Amino acid sequence: DLKTLVSFVGNATTALAGVLKHPHTGNLRSVLGLASKAGADALPIVVLINFLVGFVMGFQSARQLQTYGADIFVADIVGLAVTRELAPLMTAIIVCGRSGAGIAAELGTMKVSEELDALRAMGFGPMRYLVFPRVLALFLVVPLLTVVADFFGVLGGMTVARYNLQISATAYLAETRTAILPWDVAGGLIKAVCYALAIALIACQQGFATSGGAAGVGRRTTSTVVIGLFVIVLIDASLTVVFRLSNV
DSSP states (O other): OHHHHHHHHHHHHHHHHHHHHOGGGGOGGGHHHHHIIIIITTHHHHHHHHHHHHHHHHHHHHHHHHHTTOGGGHHHHHHHHIIIIIHHHHHHHHHIIIIIHHHHHHHHHHHHTTHHHHHHHTTOOHIIIIIHHHHHHHHHHHHHHHHHHHHHHHHHHHHHHHHHSOOOHHHHHHHHHHHOOHHHHHHHHHHHHHHHHHHHHHHHHHHHTOOSHHHHHHHHHHHHHHHHHHHHHHHHHHHHHHHHHTTO
16 A cells, blocks of 8 residues: 555656646646635634634643643643644644545546546546646645634633633733744644645545445545544654754
8 A cells, every 4th residue: 555655646746747847737727626625615613623622722731730820821731732733633634534535535436437537538637637636725725724723722722711710811812922933833834734745645546546336435435534544643743753853
């Protein structure tokens, strides 16, 4: 599976070079629609999940901080955890389960119904015509969703601080601005970009590898989610170690 995925990534890179040379072969007109499906349609669940994650983080840390009279530091804990780790990770998990599975199912259905062969017969390269716009759409959308997730994650923590710790919104936001550095947000966005590329490439590869009719589409859709989640966590762990060793 790893060998097949690496080969697919190589072919996708070659196709990207071809699109840069001949942009009209990249089916750029479909990028906006794909981005809307992956981004705008996913926005409500991303907002809700990340708000609740910040809310839970605030509650879990509030009791321990109250013991030491350090209530205000709930803003530090929630802000750093959300921007560095939780917002990009939770957003990627949602996109993987929603958009990644959808891409795999769509391309898998096209494969078993021989639509990919029809595209080749008409002179359209499936890599350029189908894979490139989907990779580009997720590349653009996932970081934007992560920024929104950062905001609502902090808002969830602020809700706990306001109504459980009696900390004003002004004091909470001031402490959050003090605790969070630009790199904390940038590091999360770097992770989000890596997650987006991984999800898109895995979903497309699994879709292209589909065989065996409807049952095959179901198997590859499931594999997309399982492999995608594993790779997301692997990328997260790797980048966290790299950032830590780089002292950033």
